[in-house]
Amino acid sequence: MSDTSRLAIHGGQPVRTQLLPYGHQHIDDDDIDAVVEVLRSDWITTGPRVGAFEEAFAERVGARHAVSFSSGTAALHGAAFAAGLKPGDEAITTPLTFCADANCVRYMGADVVFADIRADNLNVDIGEVERHVSSKTRAVIAVDFAGNPADLDGLRGLAARHGLVVIEDACHAFGATYRGRPVGGISDMSVFSFHPVKHITTGEGGMVTTNDDELARSLRMLRNHGIDSDPRHRAEVGQFFYEMVELGYNYRLTDIACALGLSQLRHAAGDLARRQDIARAYQSRLAHLPLEFCAEAPDATPAWHIFPIRLAGNAAVRRDAVFAALRAENIGVNVHYIPVYRHPYYRKLLGDLEDKFPVTEAAYATMLTIPLFPTMTDTDVDDVVTAVDRVVRYYEHAPE
Numbered sequence: 001m002s003d004t005s006r007l008a009i010h011g012g013q014p015v016r017t018q019l020l021p022y023g024h025q026h027i028d029d030d031d032i033d034a035v036v037e038v039l040r041s042d043w044i045t046t047g048p049r050v051g052a053f054e055e056a057f058a059e060r061v062g063a064r065h066a067v068s069f070s071s072g073t074a075a076l077h078g079a080a081f082a083a084g085l086k087p088g089d090e091a092i093t094t095p096l097t098f099c100a101d102a103n104c105v106r107y108m109g110a111d112v113v114f115a116d117i118r119a120d121n122l123n124v125d126i127g128e129v130e131r132h133v134s135s136k137t138r139a140v141i142a143v144d145f146a147g148n149p150a151d152l153d154g155l156r157g158l159a160a161r162h163g164l165v166v167i168e169d170a171c172h173a174f175g176a177t178y179r180g181r182p183v184g185g186i187s188d189m190s191v192f193s194f195h196p197v198k199h200i201t202t203g204e205g206g207m208v209t210t211n212d213d214e215l216a217r218s219l220r221m222l223r224n225h226g227i228d229s230d231p232r233h234r235a236e237v238g239q240f241f242y243e244m245v246e247l248g249y250n251y252r253l254t255d256i257a258c259a260l261g262l263s264q265l266r267h268a269a270g271d272l273a274r275r276q277d278i279a280r281a282y283q284s285r286l287a288h289l290p291l292e293f294c295a296e297a298p299d300a301t302p303a304w305h306i307f308p309i310r311l312a313g314n315a316a317v318r319r320d321a322v323f324a325a326l327r328a329e330n331i332g333v334n335v336h337y338i339p340v341y342r343h344p345y346y347r348k349l350l351g352d353l354e355d356k357f358p359v360t361e362a363a364y365a366t367m368l369t370i371p372l373f374p375t376m377t378d379t380d381v382d383d384v385v386t387a388v389d390r391v392v393r394y395y396e397h398a399p400e
Contacts, residue, residue: 007394009328015387016330020380022306023197024373026264026271034263038255045254046231053258054207056265057192061174061184063209065216068253069223072171072193075206076104076141078251079189082208082218083139083165085110091167092132093141094124095339095353095360101141101169102340110138112350114341116357120295122308123150125359130158139165144173144183146294146336147275147303152178152186159188167191171206172305174199175272179299184209189219194257197373199271199303200264202257223251271374275304278372278381282307285385289392290317292366306336307372309388310363317395319366325395326368329387334369 006012038049050068058066069075085091087109093101095114102112115128122145129140140159142150152168159166168187170176176183184190189212192198194205208219221228226248234242279302283293292310296302311317319335326333339360340346341353354361370384 009325019330021332022334025196031263034259038259047255049255049258053261062182063185064211067219069206072206073100074251075191079167080104082215089138090136091139097143126154141167143169147172147305149178149300176303177301202261222248274374279304311366325391331387
């Protein structure tokens with residue numbers, strides 16, 4: 001094998017000289033200027049940019065309310081609180097997600113119940129959700145995996161039959177549509193993250209959108225220490241009196257962060273289009289390999305936060321070996337996700353559950369996330385395709 005075709009992990013020349021991460025923020029000069037403007041203003045937290053960002057975000061996703069939080073995890077906690085979860089209750093969620101979806105249930109003292117996923121798009125299987133509904137179930141937390149919307153109307157129908165609250169983890173799905181409607185204005189509550197690898201960033205930050213006035217009130221109260229009035233309004237009217245009516249948290253997002261978020265919304269549509277272009281390029285240019293991609297529902301438009309691939313075909317195609325080989329080629333692959341029940345905390349809490357979730361386990365054993373972010377160049381995309389082709393072909397035919 002020549003040096004140009006030998007894998008880097010075996011001493012060959014890497015496809016890239018520097019690591020290409022799986023995700024990266026897009027910050028331009030206008031974003032920086034927006035933050036500097038706030039730093040020079042009278043308000044750097046709990047000021048006018050917070051409300052402006054919330055209003056702009058709510059309008060973008062077609063929701064009546066948007067309530068900002070200091071992180072996506074804090075936003076999930078807020079949604080669990082607003083849903084009324086308490087000790088003795090249960091909430092059903094997917095195991096193929098970041099642990100925050102289960103953790104927010106535990107923060108409320110409630111019990112987590114996992115339901116297996118669909119093999120085609122890796123979203124939670126509604127049939128499995130319904131199978132796990134009990135008299136203790138109060139909520140379903142569905143994830144729009146990779147930016148592909150879950151079966152939101154199916155979930156709403158299930159929730160109506162059983163009197164449940166639907167919390168949609170839409171952290172992967174800003175800009176996605178479902179049956180002609182933007183994700184964020186459909187479920188009882190939809191949760192978004194503004195972590196740097198997401199579609200827009202505020203550094204850290206999150207948002208819950210809802211069309212329910214009472215849910216919005218509960219969300220705002222939880223993120224502000226359980227206080228039922230707004231600090232900026234009190235300052236404007238010269239009022240000192242406030243009341244803490246619930247045990248809340250300081251989950252507020254700053255004006256600095258919200259200024260960045262407002263600016264990020266300017267180029268969100270272009271960034272989304274670029275993500276979708278890269279995803280289509282991968283689907284086309286990697287189609288000849290023994291790989292599986294997440295299926296796209298015909299009535300939805302995905303937002304492609306990440307692009308997972310699953311190794312298929314020859315049993316010699318081994319995920320861990322392919323992962324190491326691609327990293328050696330300086331392609332920053334990742335794995336999304338380690339099933340939540342495999343983490344030591346949940347293993348101790350729930351026991352060993354691997355044999356109860358065959359679809360999740362099959363996906364986890366074979367999946368990788370390849371780089372996808374809007375500032376990737378065409379050369380970056382070429383490098384990913386070249387490296388994946390080289391590595392997967394090698395391991396397809398390598399002996400066990």
